[in-house]
Every structure is written in C-alpha cells, then in structure tokens.
Amino acid sequence: MKTIICYLSYSGNTEEIADLLKVKLETDDIDVDMYCIGYGVVPNLYEYDLIFLGTFTWDKGSTPEEMKDFVKEVGGKPKNVYIFGSGDTQFGGDNLFCNAVNKLVRFYNSEYPGLKIEQSPRGSQEQLVSKWLEGVLEHAKGKNIRT
C-alpha cells in the first residue's frame, strides 16, 4: 500500500500533527511519503492508496491560498483522502474553528470526519490524533484498502 501525508504549515502546528501521524503509521509498519506543500514538485496523488491532507485555517475560516493552489495542481478528486488540520478557537469561535478542514472534507468527499486540533497536538491532544488515526485505518480496512 502506498501512503502519503501532504501538509501546509506556517508556524509548525500542522507539521507536528503530520509528523505524529507519520510516526504512528510507521509504528504500524506502514511506510509513508511526506510532502510539505510549497516545497518541490507536487506528487501524483493518484499513485497513492491512502492520502492524508493537512492544513491550518486562515482569514475568517478560509483555506490558505497555498492549499488552494495545491488542490488545483493535484487536479480532480483522488479517492481515499483523509483531512486533518490545526486551528485556534480564538479566531471566530467554534463556527470558524478549523473551517478549512470542513471545506476540504467536502471538496474531496472524504468519507471520514476530519481531525481538528487546537494549535499544537502536544500534550492531551495527542490522544485525539491517535484515536482519529485508528478510526481512519479501520475505515480504510472496511473499504478493502490493505494497511
């Protein structure tokens, strides 16, 4: 199975979630490619069985421009995309919290709820990442994606 984590991060929080996911997947003997959006050639996501896509939220619940450009470059809607992200409830409360995650879940018709982390996943929120990943892997198995 081919797995990739693509993420966009300015100040490191989304990157920390991506790194945690990578470590946890590798602990489960799942090899992972990493792609930091904005650096180097955009990978061909259609070559992957399982795709993790991470973003922060910006400007009143918006998806960052770099993520929009990435989505355009990818083109179309690859299957089996699972979305995660970092946000901050201080910017507009629950309605706008990690709204870019909501938008990407809708765009890619992701069949599993997105993961929303308040800033850094360090500390108690690491559990949320683990639980979410377990759920994603269960979901993928249910779809006969070998993990």
Ligand SMILES: Cc1cc2nc3c(=O)[nH]c(=O)nc-3n(C[C@H](O)[C@H](O)[C@H](O)COP(=O)(O)O)c2cc1C
């Ligand atoms: C100008 C600005 C606007 C923001 N707007 C939102 C927002 O609408 N919703 C949200 O959940 N977080 C918002 N945030 C918080 C960031 O998404 C949050 O700090 C995130 O952890 C940054 O991720 P990164 O460290 O991966 O860059 C905003 C942050 C800044 C600086």
